[in-house]
Amino acid sequence: xxxxxxxxxxxxxxxxxxxxxxxxxxxxxxxxxxxxxxxxxxxxxxxxxxxxxxxxxxxxxxxxxxxxxxxxxxxxxxxxxxxxxxxxxxxxxxxxxxxxxxxxxxxxxxxxxxxxxxxxxxxxxxxxxxxxxxxxxxxxxxxxxxxxxxxxxxxxxxxxxxxxxxxxxxxxxxxxxxxxxxxxxxxxxxxxxxxxxxxxxxxxxxxxxxxxxxxxxxxxxxxxxxxxxxxxxxxxxxxxxxxxxxxxxxxxxxxxxxxxxxxxxxxxxxxxxxxxxxxxxxxxxxxxxxxxxxxxxxxxxxxxxxxxxxxxxxxx
Amino acid sequence: xxxxxxxxxxxxxxxxxxxxxxxxxxxxxxxxxxxxxxxxxxxxxxxxxxxxxxxxxxxxxxxxxxxxxxxxxxxxxxxxxxxxxxxxxxxxxxxxxxxxxxxxxxxxxxxxxxxxxxxxxxxxxxxxxxxxxxxxxxxxxxxxxxxxxxxxxxxxxxxxxxxxxxxxxxxxxxxxxxxxxxxxxxxxxxxxxxxxx
Numbered sequence: 425x426x427x428x429x430x431x432x433x434x435x436x437x438x439x440x441x442x443x444x445x446x447x448x449x450x451x452x453x454x455x456x457x458x459x460x461x462x463x464x465x466x467x468x469x470x471x472x473x474x475x476x477x478x479x480x481x482x483x484x485x486x487x488x489x490x491x492x493x494x495x496x497x498x499x500x501x502x503x504x505x506x507x508x509x510x511x512x513x514x515x516x517x518x519x520x521x522x523x524x525x526x527x528x529x530x531x532x533x534x535x536x537x538x539x540x541x542x543x544x545x546x547x548x549x550x551x552x553x554x555x556x557x558x559x560x561x562x563x564x565x566x567x568x569x570x571x572x573x574x575x576x577x578x579x580x581x582x583x584x585x586x587x588x589x590x591x592x593x594x595x596x597x598x599x600x601x602x603x604x605x606x607x608x609x610x611x612x613x614x615x616x617x618x619x620x621x622x623x624x625x626x627x628x629x630x631x632x633x634x635x636x637x638x639x640x641x642x643x644x645x646x647x648x649x650x651x652x653x654x655x656x657x658x659x660x661x662x663x664x665x666x667x668x669x670x671x672x673x674x675x676x677x678x679x680x681x682x683x684x685x686x687x688x689x690x691x692x693x694x695x696x697x698x699x700x701x702x703x704x705x706x707x708x709x710x711x712x713x714x715x716x717x718x719x720x721x722x723x724x725x726x727x728x729x730x731x732x733x734x735x736x737x738x739x740x
Numbered sequence: 741x742x743x744x745x746x747x748x749x750x751x752x753x754x755x756x757x758x759x760x761x762x763x764x765x766x767x768x769x770x771x772x773x774x775x776x777x778x779x780x781x782x783x784x785x786x787x788x789x790x791x792x793x794x795x796x797x798x799x800x801x802x803x804x805x806x807x808x809x810x811x812x813x814x815x816x817x818x819x820x821x822x823x824x825x826x827x828x829x830x831x832x833x834x835x836x837x838x839x840x841x842x843x844x845x846x847x848x849x850x851x852x853x854x855x856x857x858x859x860x861x862x863x864x865x866x867x868x869x870x871x872x873x874x875x876x877x878x879x880x881x882x883x884x885x886x887x888x889x890x891x892x893x894x895x896x897x898x899x900x901x902x903x904x905x906x907x908x909x910x911x912x913x914x915x916x917x918x919x920x921x922x923x924x925x926x927x928x929x930x931x932x933x934x935x936x937x
Contacts, residue, residue: 427786428788430768430770455830456826456829459830500889510897520891520894525884527826530825
């Protein structure tokens with residue numbers, strides 16, 4: 425691991441300023457993804473700004489009837505919050521489907537949004553990877569790509585966003601709140617938070633340098649059956665091959681987002697009117713522009729069937 | 741939870757470790773103080789030192805094991821401020837003021853923790869390498885159930901959580917046992933859960 429200096433600022437604005445002014449600086453919260461990547465020399469920050477003491481760890485009601493989730497709320501605490509379990513069950517379910525008990529105890533709301541891809545070629549430093557080393561090429565394109573993206577990918581990158589939480593937040597229309605080095609606040613709709621790889625796959629999100637996430641705001645609860653279905657290679661502690669976050673009525677109407685298929689949670693609102701007609705009508709539209717590889721074309725059928733299972737669950 | 745740690749921490753960071761970037765390759769030292777197994781410990785560490793390496797290499801508490809060093813196996817599990825975490829995936833200097841329990845703090849050969857005794861009784865191990873992590877994880881896992889924290893297999897998110905084999909297996913998925921002693925581990929944990937209920 426590359427050596428680094430370390431500081432603990434007192435306020436969110438100080439933290440943002442510290443990262444903005446220090447070359448090669450990064451925020452550290454739970455550290456469960458960042459330290460893993462630092463050990464592999466995939467992330468090599470020269471300076472760490474520890475944000476754990478910034479008191480951004482509460483969940484508060486908003487005047488609009490929603491919830492404001494502090495950036496440092498641990499995944500365990502967000503999943504277990506009685507308001508989240510009752511009114512945002514899709515979010516509890518998504519969090520509980522991810523990682524292990526130990527990791528959920530450390531991992532934070534903001535850190536979960538910022539986790540890097542688990543593309544095996546991103547992790548293998550002996551291979552080219554445009555996300556890890558811009559311009560070096562993409563070993564995944566002709567490699568083993570069964571876990572990788574089927575839509576929204578580019579010639580430069582077919583990595584997926586690996587998380588579950590963000591998929592639920594996408595279906596909930598959450599908003600990411602940030603503060604920058606000058607202390608200015610900004611709200612980013614979750615749909616615009618993660619970006620597609622395009623020709624700059626090294627950039628995962630629309631955050632600016634030094635911009636710090638302070639909270640994620642959930643709008644007022646959405647009625648319906650909250651469902652998070654995750655298909656993976658083993659029953660626990662594995663990333664999604666395909667996941668479905670949905671809020672559905674008895675007639676199947678509602679909203680749906682897909683995980684494990686793209687560089688960001690994948691939701692096509694225009695397709696949702698077709699939900700009462702069944703899964704295929706929806707996935708035909710949602711994945712109309714899919715460009716799967718030979719290895720991962722199965723994900724298209726899997727997405728249809730996983731949504732089908734969610735619809736069956738909602739109608740029961 | 742760790743109210744004191746955040747504010748008290750600033751003083752523990754030398755000013756040299758402030759905004760100055762490290763010259764490549766040059767180690768950076770920082771001070772940290774926490775309580776491990778009831779004993780106050782003060783250390784000056786390379787900032788890169790994981791909590792696991794601080795315990796094993798600096799405090800010579802070698803009960804916690806290094807398996808994968810990437811948070812995948814759970815052999816390093818410690819209980820920090822009442823919560824089980826992967827000690828390999830956290831920096832020691834991030835734990836200023838924390839209360840940390842390792843397997844050595846749970847029990848000793850002449851005063852076994854009930855979970856340790858249950859592992860002996862049910863033969864919950866073969867080689868024993870994953871055992872300290874399994875036991876620390878299991879003790880904290882039962883506390884999580886007691887606190888009403890749901891899991892992936894909890895059918896009703898708004899109902900109290902029951903201690904079932906399915907709940908224990910799901911909640912222990914972050915602890916790998918390559919000898920495959922899982923069924924005996926579940927028996928040991930079920931017995932301890934029953935005793936506490």
